[in-house]
Amino acid sequence: MITVGLFIPCYVDQFYPGAAIATLKLLKKLGVNVVYPAGQTCCGQPMANSGYEHLTGGCNHLFIDNFSGFDYIVSPSGSCVLHLKEHLHAQGQEDKAAHIRNRIYELTEFLTDVLKVKKLNARFPHKVGVHQSCHGQRGLMLSQMSELVAQPFSKPMQLLNMVEDLEVISLNRKDECCGFGGTFCVAEEAVSAKMGKDRVNDHLMNGAEYITGADMSCLMHMEGILRRQNSNVKVIHIAEILNAEPERIPVTTD
Amino acid sequence: MNSRAQILSRIKQNQPGYRPLPDDIQQYAPAGQQEAQAVNKAAIEQFKTVLIAIGGAVADVYSYEEISAFIATHFKDHKRIISTFSQLSGSIERDWQENDPHSFENLDLAIIEAHFGVGENAALWITESLMQQRVVPFICQQLAVVVRARRIYPTMHEAYKEIGATDYGFGAFIAGPSKTADIEQSLVLGAHGPKNMTVFLLHD
């Protein structure tokens, strides 16, 4: 049996436990032994993307202490996974850091590439818009990017196609950034909010009931805008859809 | 130390270790004459499609008489016409080659030749020797270019293979009429140069 260390990013832990619970349940359902190390906090990206990568040493050591020795480390956040893959280094523990960098997966790519999931017991009878979070898409290459001349593929779509009665809507701009961008969301408030509004509008115009994605941070940003507009449209992490069993009503985050 | 020496010395100090050039991209190397003809035919078709898309016009012709006739019908209102072709008949100005470039300011139509054309972008390669005066294809209100149909190549790679190490003081790829979209991305033909461009594809 594969043992996976579950990494739940700080803001998901604090604000979106539903996404984390769904990730945990989904992995267990697929026969994985999941361990959630209690001492975990954050990947360090908020500091690093603000130019303070040199302050992430403590975070890195803590991460290594919590996640060494697992077969894989899985997280429901493409952005955090990308950051760790690219920047997890620690003096005196470089072999352990390298092990983690090579063994850490975003949830959907873990399902398609490692577990090679072909079938899911899930039903979600709604119109869903898929938000391609940039770090997952362009960084981890979870799906093909509209800029490149290459064959299309999409790991999240591969999984969503296994969900009964789910209708994926098409968007006018299929992989434009939502404008969250970590601290960008407050440091460049005007552009960030405008990008978020535009992204949300694309989903609304095309009839989405839910906006889903593999990164809760983008969804948090878009949720903030949807709720300000008093919209009925909800955001939902992809794990919650993939874990939505036919006989049960899905757990939503609010 | 002068600026030249300073710049070069800073470069020497800062440039990275040598990185090799990539292999050339060679696309079309037709095996026989038949294949070459097929490549040429496809390139001609593409040339026409692209030229029309970028605002140019194309006419298939088989002789200089046909070109003369075309000009007589389609450009009959044009007062000042010059050409580098002695084969063309009609009211075409002669002996203009030594004139001051500014004297072409009122030029209505110039009819010149291109060495060859490129299918993928409808560009025509024209050097100084075919322009006679560099400013001619740019200053005229309308431009007409004659090119041999068998000299339409698929891409820019074949184009530069054709150009090789030939010598010229000035040469240009010209693709369609002069244009701009600087005002709200609205495409307008005839920015500073020709408002129209006609290409005569001369078939053997």
Add this chain to the structure above:
Amino acid sequence: MNTKNKDHAALSDDFNRDEARVNWHDETLWFVRAKRDKAAHQIPEWEQLRSAASQIKDNVLSNLHDYLQEFEKNAAKNGITVHWASDSKEHNQIVHQILSRHKIDRIVKSKSMLTEECHLNEYLQQQGIDVVDTDLGERIVQLAEEPPSHIVLPCIHKKKEEIGELFHEHLGTPEGMADPVFLTAAARVHLREKFVTRKAAITGVNFAVVETGEFVVCTNEGNADMGAHLADVHIACMGIEKLVPLRRHLAIFLRLLARSATGQPITTYSSHFRRPRPGQAMHIVLVDNGRTTQLGREDFRNSLKCIRCGACMNTCPVYRRSGGHSYHTAIAGPIGSILAPNLDMDKYSDLPFASTLCGSCSNVCPVKINIHEQLYKWRQVIVREGHSDGKKTAAMKAMSLTLSNPALYKLAGKAGRLVMRYAPFAVSNGLNPWYKHREMPKAPTQSFSEWYKLNKENE
């Protein structure tokens, strides 16, 4: 526009006051990006072309010392006079000296981002020389006394009605006339007079070929050619990084340039200048202006591969919604944000942060510059060299401390909204910028870790 002392965020805030205009700006540039996609997708070997172009530029940067001298030798053999300028000031002086020698005080200039970077127009005007920009977009911003907002589409921020007003004032077109065809025709007449009367023409350089000593200038309007072929003196200004080793390499770059820039298969004119016309004087000014410094920055030297297509601007979701002037530098957008800090790290310390690091810029770049990775790296350099706000540093230190310590983290989590408490460092007035256009996430009754502690036995 007053851009003094305002950073990208503040200037973007100004730009976003008129949302309808932001939408228009965004849609206009997205349209260009869509045209680029369509053009690229028609070339099956597109990615191979990008790789080849990138490798050729790697080769150029790794052998620049020898290539420049070889280019100089070949250009001189062709009868072109080559000058070297260490910085913008020297560049401007060289151009002025050439003009003085020929006793010319009125000139035409086609588009050259290098001369924008060097502020040549202002300099020459101070010396009493009248410069007319002949690219339509450049002429429009020149009449408006503004810098270009985009390197390929200089007046993309202007509406046709505003251009109509400018032309009414300066060219005498009828009041209220805003039809692009009419306005372009008016500009054609206005600029023809300049072309036929000015004795010197300045152009930029898109590519300079080491092997032959020739240089290539690409335009759609034909303005570079109109200027150069009618002038007695042609001055071509180029950055030292503009070289390509072999003539046949132009095939790769010309296939990429216009498709990346506007989605055209090629610019209308790709003019190869090898020798001056009989009786004409031709000069090339090779300019460093910080490029040799950038060459020595291992993480950032790749930025010197740029061929100025503007694709990264058109695709950038931030640029489209903040406008070119928000970058307060000659070259806006993602590429400008990695070039500018090399010239003045303090003045442009905001620019690497004007991005979500979405990575779209790197994907459209025809020479595969890792733009978004360099933005990330510039952030580190800017902070390390002390160009960041003290309040931000204090917040980051506190955040780092909390996130390195599970007990503190749990405490902070209980107190609620950890991320939100540390993130809004950008304001000091107590208002949370998140909240201006967005609701806060609802705090759940328990965090995941609290839930896990209670439920892990059952799960």
